[in-house]
Amino acid sequence: MEPTLDKYKLSCELLGHSLDVRAVAVGGKAPDGEGQMLLSGSRDKTTKIWKPIGNEYIESVTLQDHKNFIASICYLPQEQWICTASNDATICIYQQDAFVPLLRLKGHESTVCALAPGLKPRSLVSGSWDKTARVWLVSETGDVTHLALQGHEAAVWAVATLAEQQKYVTGGADKCIYYWNAQGEKLRLLKGHTDCVRGLIPLPGNSLLSCGNDAVLRFWNEDGECVRELSGHSNYIYAMARNQQLGEHIVMSCGEDSTLRMWNVLTGKELGAPLLHPAISVWSVACLPNGDIVTGCSDGVVRVFSQDPARQANKQLLQSFEMAVSTHKSQLNEEIGGVKKTDLPGPEALLSNGTREGQTKMVREADGSVKCYSWELGKWNLVGDVTGATGGTDANSGKKLHDGKEYDYVFNVDISDTEPPIKLPYNRGEDPWQAAQTFIHRHNLPQAYLDQVANFIVKNSEAAPTTTRQANSGYQDPFTGGARYVPGSSQSQVQGGGNMDPFTGASSYSTTSSKQSSGVDVNFVRGSDKHFPVSSYRTFDTCDAGKVLDKMREFNAKLTSAEGKVGDELLQAVIRLTDKSPTPDPTTLEALILLLKWPAGMLFPVLDVIRLAVRHEAIFSQLQSNHNLLSHIVPQLNGAAANQLMVCRCLANALTHPTGRQQIQAQLPQLVELVAAIRAGSPNLQIAIATFYLNVTIAQTLSVASSEVCQPTTTGLLELLKWAKDLETWYRAMQAIGNLTTTPCGQETIAQVVSVDYVMDKLRELTNTPQDENFAKVNVLGQALLAAF
Template identity: 40%
Template structure:
């Protein structure tokens, strides 16, 4: 059976950056709204409701992991208190990755270029060696750990000693997942034709690659069946079976930041629209036909920047009759001219149907507003940094997250990243609110592997 929407979890007010679904009844999510939420499945069916809202401070939350119950915490540690049971202090920059073993050993990754291993909530090992931020961590067991970094490498550690380095990604490594009986999978900010997921043996052999995402791949997980699931900046969660994409789940949001799997095979995603969604292959957990149709219409109503699906000439496109021919593989995109409107439709091999994924905007012949350094932008602001010094140019596209443009601006001008919130406020003040359909030149990752947000765990 194909995966279809099972539940929509609404409580966050900003991007859902991380998720964890350790049991069929529990989902953990972390958001830029500075909260982590524990969602419990309703006894009445597949729906989830917020059980607890945890606030670790006033800054963004980027990572979340699950520590199983222990004798001193038989119900786990996700119940709200004024003060945390433990605070793990040691990182000097934002913590952007977490993972824990069944016994409670924790590994964390940070912008400070290190990973740290914590046991009994005390620092056990410092894993030093990466040249840039550590974006992904994975505990293989109590003594072996994998780390992925913005320096494009993955490293295997035995306790605090580095055993192996895996080279192959062309940009920052963003996600790691254990693949039983093989090794592990990794994803990165590789994009375009090289937007690959790589599956490795622990010995360093590349077993195979998975290609299909059209922009950054942010997150990976593995289903109980062994199938790999991935999420990225192209609005999709993709399901990979036997090395091929078996289904694409398109979201009505710009970024699908995180994906995780439940023991029962359901899939959990978290997006830039602040919503956590659950998808199931079990028909008894699907939402009603009316809700499923409403979701499909929401996806279809989005406007897509042309660079996501390729530039086109409207007059050269076929009409709706082209949808009578089946697609060749999941993810194939057809564009057609429907009474003057350019529509994008994607083939779903799981259901043998074409699904409209949006109206294409910014096709050939449409004008752009600003040109800067050979690229077109919706806005190019003059920013006065210092009296007597010429203003700096801040290019911005409406489809970008403001933090992405702010980070790029600060880095390109060698300015301290402590100004990022001020730059974001400047952008938000000077641009009108836009939806996903606003024009943009290119996808820009707010997490480029260098410093960026002022987030903490």
């Protein structure tokens, strides 16, 4: 009866690697003779040796001699050598029971990504991104010689040895397969793959099996003819392994479609349903002599599967695995900004340097989440989770993807008859002139284009409420006047701007308020170049209530009743205060105040609930009049950074309604003194402080400003500008200073307490030194503020 993959179930999961497991292999027998050792290599730069104990494996040795990720592992049984290849362009050779390399092979100029045993004892063949394969020979005395196999036009991803024919075979990113003799002479070229060749396996009868990025396995006969194609994978195939316990022509394959598959190469038949993994990439596969199968995946886990019921996992582990697979399966078709998550690059994309300051990349993590990174000062820095349109598509969200970010519009702009169009991205609510300035800076266009580009944005988007678009008017290129692009009609917004909540990981603030379009940070009236006063309050609105509740439950479980532990029903009532239109009862508000008695280290989720609750004037009024809310939260400005962040957000949100402004302005000198005492913090904290000051000054421009408010506010702003480095912080702080310049008492106060030369020098320093994609809007506002002085 023909074998089938349907009989295989999870045997065990080997946990220990912190990043993708790029390579797995079967080692020699365990020291006690019970079973085979397993080898795994990871992006975390380590190789692990796993020792069998019954039906389980335990981590025996961790090898840490490479400087970058492990790409391939090969075991030479005759010598009992463990060979590891790495992105650091070297190969390490270890004795099976050793902790340090016996030899380190150097000669490749880039990542070594493939290894196989050589034709001779103590020899090895390797493939590299440097477009060469190399045959290494280690003499009995330890001397190393190597022979280069040169001919590929791109990276050599796969190598194999045909022992009977005394030949080597290599496959590469140039879609070619070459045969070589032992002297390094090219013998044969096989063509057929339409994308990179990623794996090669010699089969009986001098035949060969290959796989690659075209998602096809190809069976080549002794004469070099492709006599069969095996199709089933829906994405890149990364690796293959023969399962000789089941038959000479039984082969396993794995790849980027999250699956492991079994094939009969002679018949071309897939044997059973594919075995889905709870990870995007199944990087590597190996087969044990007893027929068990080993895989290494992008979630950092090594898994062993067996068809023997005696070696299969217990019911609890099997159910856990099936649940993880089911969850992953539901995520496979998720899109973000019209791009499938599975089409986004993995963490390996961060191994390549950025091409310019401020460049952004969306990266798919091993757990399925998508994170945004920005290239700054020579390294990729995490900006935050990409959550704005998860699960959306271009059709149902209207978002367009450009440089890893989502936009409501991405226009094609022709600037030359001889050059291709360049992209002009724009989001609803963004200031058109700031978007135009960013576009001009990025593409080194003349400053004279500013109005032309900005007016184009206004005309072809929803940038101005007075703009009326006729159905047949079309969209006009700002330079050629030609119709280029018809944007989507979605009203969805991307919230948060990439600033991360300290414990949920989600974006926790937004420049929107419920009555204003998002992201409009300046009243930019082109007729008079008016930047100040800014009159739209900034609020911190975004929240993942589920994560906040989970964190409160976690902390609550650690407390005793004497320490403030409450029932879960009260926690659920409190979390409802984060709703857009909560209807709290006195008991819920009393419970919220009770939670404020928790230890300081557990307060930040409670404060996060409060910063959302106080947006509503009725709730703030009850909390302040009945429980003196400010007296409970303000002392935390002297506390931990997470608590400082949440309190500043609370104050900023409370300033958006009259009751909050009245209560906060009555205590403003004391509040500013506490806030100004903060002299370091994350970009999130910097932004929260600047937003607090900005909202204070907005209140001043909309009422009768007083020196009692202007003076401490100006002093606090200057203290912030002494240490803040975040551009958004500077932007909002400059808006606040600009607001003060529009009030009589503000002008007088600035003249008294501000060194104009100091402020001008700081502004010139910032606005004359581009740092990232936010530079343009800071530059524009900085120049306006300098003019105001």
